[in-house]
Amino acid sequence: MKGWGGGRADPSRAHDWTGRAPVRAAHATLPLWLAWQGRTIRVRNPAGDAHVTTAATHHATRAARRRALGRERAARWRERHAAEIEAMRAAAATAEADAAALREASGVDAAMAFALVERHAALRAGAQHRDVGLPLVDVLAAARAKLRANGMEPDAARDAVNRRLAHHAASVTPDSCALPNRE
Numbered sequence: 007m008k009g010w011g012g013g014r015a016d017p018s019r020a021h022d023w024t025g026r027a028p029v030r031a032a033h034a035t036l037p038l039w040l041a042w043q044g045r046t047i048r049v050r051n052p053a054g055d056a057h058v059t060t061a062a063t064h065h066a067t068r069a070a071r072r073r074a075l076g077r078e079r080a081a082r083w084r085e086r087h088a089a090e091i092e093a094m095r096a097a098a099a100t101a102e103a104d105a106a107a108l109r110e111a112s113g114v115d116a117a118m119a120f121a122l123v124e125r126h127a128a129l130r131a132g133a134q135h136r137d138v139g140l141p142l143v144d145v146l147a148a149a150r151a152k153l154r155a156n157g158m159e160p161d162a163a164r165d166a167v168n169r170r171l172a173h174h175a176a177s178v179t180p181d182s183c184a185l186p187n188r189e
Contacts, residue, residue, distance in 0.1 A: 042061065043060070043061050043062040043065075044060050044061070044062060045060065045061055046058050046059065046060055046061075047059065047060070047061050047064060049064050107170060146167055149163075149167045150163045150164055150167050153166060153167070
């Protein structure tokens, strides 16, 4: 029978009738594991040269190399997406100005608009949402509702809010100005 390690069961130790080695407590196996990590192995470095090292050193070196490769990959991703990230930051910066313009235009109270923009900024930071117009959707819906509550027709309210948005949001990208009608 084979032992747990895949090799032959050690005949010098006590085995049960299955031929498998008995389960040991963690404190009993720790010295064995340390000895196993300290064994010398023959490995090849990235250049292809063979050398002898301990298993622990080899694994630590590989882990450090993986971390370095991960850092390089992240840096390459940031370089590749720098323009996109900058556009998202600019959109986030203009979102508050747009919300202020909407508050001024339609009477949406400042606390609500501020809370909506803050909530979306946190959401986007967590989920990496790409839609730069999203912070304004709820603010626009609230502005339309406020105008309708004051007696304006729904189409006229939508046009008034969109006209004010287009006037004050020149720096927002074109897609974000095409906001969905949530009525």
